[in-house]
Amino acid sequence: MCRFLIYSGHSPILLSQLITSPTHSILTQSYDSRLRLDQTRPHNGDGFGVGYYTAAPSRQRHSESEISLRHAPTEQDNAIDLGPEPCIFTSTIPAWNCRNLERLASKTVSPLIFAHVRASTEGALSDSNCHPFSRGALMWMHNGGIGGWKLGVKRRLVTDVADKWFEMVSGSTDSEWAFALFLDTLEKMGVDPDDEVKQRNGFGHTTLRKAILKTIERINGYRMALPEEVRQSSDTRSLLNFAVTDGRSVVCTRYVSSKTDEAASLFFSSGTDWREQPSAAKTGPPKVGKGEYKMERRDKGADIVLVASEPLTFERDNWVTVPTNSVLTIHNQTVLIHPILDEYYNHTPSFTRSGRFAADQGQTTTDGMAEKKSTKAALTRDTSVDVLTQGAAGVTLAAA
Numbered sequence: 001m002c003r004f005l006i007y008s009g010h011s012p013i014l015l016s017q018l019i020t021s022p023t024h025s026i027l028t029q030s031y032d033s034r035l036r037l038d039q040t041r042p043h044n045g046d047g048f049g050v051g052y053y054t055a056a057p058s059r060q061r062h063s064e065s066e067i068s069l070r071h072a073p074t075e076q077d078n079a080i081d082l083g084p085e086p087c088i089f090t091s092t093i094p095a096w097n098c099r100n101l102e103r104l105a106s107k108t109v110s111p112l113i114f115a116h117v118r119a120s121t122e123g124a125l126s127d128s129n130c131h132p133f134s135r136g137a138l139m140w141m142h143n144g145g146i147g148g149w150k151l152g153v154k155r156r157l158v159t160d161v162a163d164k165w166f167e168m169v170s171g172s173t174d175s176e177w178a179f180a181l182f183l184d185t186l187e188k189m190g191v192d193p194d195d196e197v198k199q200r201n202g203f204g205h206t207t208l209r210k211a212i213l214k215t216i217e218r219i220n221g222y223r224m225a226l227p228e229e230v231r232q233s234s235d236t237r238s239l240l241n242f243a244v245t246d247g248r249s250v251v252c253t254r255y256v257s258s259k260t261d262e263a264a265s266l267f268f269s270s271g272t273d274w275r276e277q278p279s280a281a282k283t284g285p286p287k288v289g290k291g292e293y294k295m296e297r298r299d300k301g302a303d304i305v306l307v308a309s310e311p312l313t314f315e316r317d318n319w320v321t322v323p324t325n326s327v328l329t330i331h332n333q334t335v336l337i338h339p340i341l342d343e344y345y346n347h348t349p350s351f352t353r354s355g356r357f358a359a360d361q362g363q364t365t366t367d368g369m370a371e372k373k374s375t376k377a378a379l380t381r382d383t384s385v386d387v388l389t390q391g392a393a394g395v396t397l398a399a400a
Contacts (some may be wrong), residue, residue, distance in 0.1 A: 002131070002143045005115040006307040008250050008330045009274075012109035013304075017274060018104045019050065019115055021291040022312045048101070048117045049090035051132040051139045052110035053247045054082045060117045082245055084137035084199045086114075090130035112247060114386040116141050128171035133179045135168065137199040140182065142175035143309050144239030144264050145361065147257060148223050149174050151230050156222040157181055173302055182215045182244065187215070198246075205249035205331040212251050213327060213340060216240055220257055220342070237357060239264045241309065250330040252307055254322045259344050261357040266322040267311050270335060271295040294318060302333045324353055 030062070089104060116131035131141045146153055157177055158166065161184040169180050176341055183193045191198070191207055223236050240255040241264050257265040273296040295306070295318045306312070307328065311319045322328050323335065325345055329336040339345060346353070 003117050003242075003309040004131070004141045004143050004243060004329075005113075005312070006245075006252070007110075007113040007274075008306075009111050009301070009304040009306070010237060010333060012111045013113070013274065015050065015052065015105035015108045015110065015113060016102075017276070017291075017293070018113060018306075018312070020102055021276065022293045023291060023314075027363070047092040047130040048336075049088060049115070049130040049132050050101070050104070051086045051088040051114040051134065052108065053084075053086050053112045054110065073366055085137050086132075086134055086247065087138070088132060088134055088139075092130065101394055111248070114139055114141055114243065114245065129173045129176070131175060133171075135179075135183055135193060138183070138193060138203075139245050140175075140179040140180055141243040141249075143241040143266075146174040146178065146219055146240070147238035147299070148226055148230070148234065148236035151234055151236065152226050153222045153236070156225060157219070160184070160218070162187065162224075178215065178219070178240075178242065179244075181218060182211055182242075185214045185218065186211045202248035203246045205329050205336075206249065207250045208244055208246060208249055208328055209327055209338070212242055212244055212253060215242070216255060216340070217342065218320050220344075223257065237261065239358065239361060240280065241266055243307070248331075250307070251306075252322075252328045253326070253327050253340070254328070255340060256357065257344055258357065259346050260351075262353040262355045263324040264358050264361070265309055266307070266328075267319040268305060268307045268322060268328060268335060269295045269318045269320065270305045270333070271297040271313075271385065272299060272301060272303045274304050274306070277309065302335070303334055304329050305333055 005018060007013060089101075091101070114132045133140045146157075147163070154174070154177065161180050165180040165184045165187075168183070169176050186193045186203075186207070187210060189207070191203065191211070219238060219240065221292075223231070223238065227234065236257075238257040240253055240257070242255075243250065243252045244253070252266065254263045254266040274293060275296050277292045277294055293313055294315060295304070307322075307330070308319075313319070323339070325340045325342075327338050327340055329338070
């Protein structure tokens, strides 16, 4: 199983503060993943990818009249338009062994970052199979696997998407085909994924959320269309931790196609500053994986939101567990959590899901810090929960 990380902030952050510097950074997780149980493939060493957005030029432009009032153009006036598309760097080299990743991360800043380290379940070791995947301004990652993929689900999915999304796929992973299905779903909803205005201004978090939920619904439909004898004789459950962004909003899912099992782990943290903690013994330049970071909260606002398959710190109070079979949305640094109300939603609040299926897939469903106690370690979800915001005082739930 893979690990992924998302940063969304009001201000750009240096990539190294997430990817290389923290003690349990995603680079460290590529060879020391505390929440992976697969002893046959203990490393996330099948390549990695980093995707990030540059500052939006539209926010930096001024009208001609405004510029004429100044006697000299400013640096912002002369800003180069890099377009809405993210910059994506992928490699089949294990993240812990890529010197270029360290160089890139130490000199690059961005307000919205996707990072992914891969442990392949489908697809060969190649750049085309490394996450994140993108189309225009849209960027996509996946942790998990589509159940019944080689038993007929792939055939049904591939033949169900429009030609242009079929032709877009360059790799062989179920994750990239899921992205093609997401784009096809957007189009079927009446939203053109290639619309230049929406590429610039965003598709809207509600649209992205509806599309990702419809994508999961279609995947479940392919599974249920398999012959009865196939479904009875084989395990066709899916782990679908998806993440998508248009450069403005972010939507993630923590999902398993089961009413009794837990999904693969997913956590979030929010606050006002992601800061390295001072150390009296620290001397010289920063070293990979040697920094102790903490999410600080100086007020009730949330300037930064992190989402991760595995926490970047061992401070439990920094992280909140996303409930199984939920969709998490980040918009304007506000975190919203909606239950996914389908045939796999369990309406019994006291029911305890089993972690056995995730464990069989090399995953765990906890945060690895059971020895500590915190009231914020997890959220209790029922059908009335719609919006979640996290501030300095903790977690607040609002009814739908």
